[in-house]
Amino acid sequence: MKYICKIDGKQKIDVRNFNFYYGKKLALKDLNFCIKENTILALIGPSGSGKTTLARCFNRMHDLYINNHYEGEIFIDDTNILDPKIDLIELRDRVGMVFQKPTAFPMSIFENIAFGLKLKGIKNKTELKDRVEKALKDAALWDEVKDRLDKLATNLSGGQQQRLCIARAIAVDPEVLVFDESTASLDPISTSKIEDLMVELSKKLTIIAVTHNLQQAARVSEYTFFLLDGEAIEYDKTNIMFTNPKDKKTQDYIMGRFG
């Protein structure tokens, strides 16, 4: 597979000769592409094509299972994050994840955000308060929760819990944020709020968004990557891919002929 890097701006991530295996199963095959800084890349493809698998490589979540293994290189700036010597805690601060199901911890709204900051060693109460407030503001949740920060976060609505998860992820100042089907369980209004938030956050962060929702990819992303059976089929500016896909398989997928 040839190297695909058509971006018109600064590069944040560079994936080279990349394979990923679940045990003996080759799930991602010879991926070679780069991701532009401060933009949204949509990862699309039918069920089982490898979107989530790829998304989870960017903060080495697969390391939780010893049979999984990576080949090749993934650079974030100048760091090859697949280097075995890399500090995974530091990497996970640099690359945050927001999952499909909102997962508020069973503790107060304030503590949900402060939790990660405390793990980073921030103990000063004023600093904690300021950073929690900033994260909630950046996640467009502050106005809705500012009077009940000490209340249980699990009582928030699904859409609010998802914005809380985003606040938790951005509180530790990541450079990259991965959204894995993060609006799939939300109603249209909450989905629209999260999409607006993604666009806003992409002014400062590099965002990778796994989605089954092609309208969403078209609405929010600047670039789209189409995966099929773990292989890169097409990668282009979203407006080009959706109006003039080059590969027959991309055309079929976009037209809803499979997946």
Ligand SMILES: Nc1ncnc2c1ncn2[C@@H]1O[C@H](COP(=O)(O)OP(=O)(O)OP(=O)(O)O)[C@@H](O)[C@H]1O
């Ligand atoms: N833990 C695992 N062990 C073995 N194979 C796995 C594991 N997780 C996923 N796979 C396989 O890897 C391939 C890619 O799966 P993945 O979940 O990344 O696809 P996806 O495109 O995200 O699918 P979906 O849209 O349904 O979430 C599939 O064939 C899947 O069965």
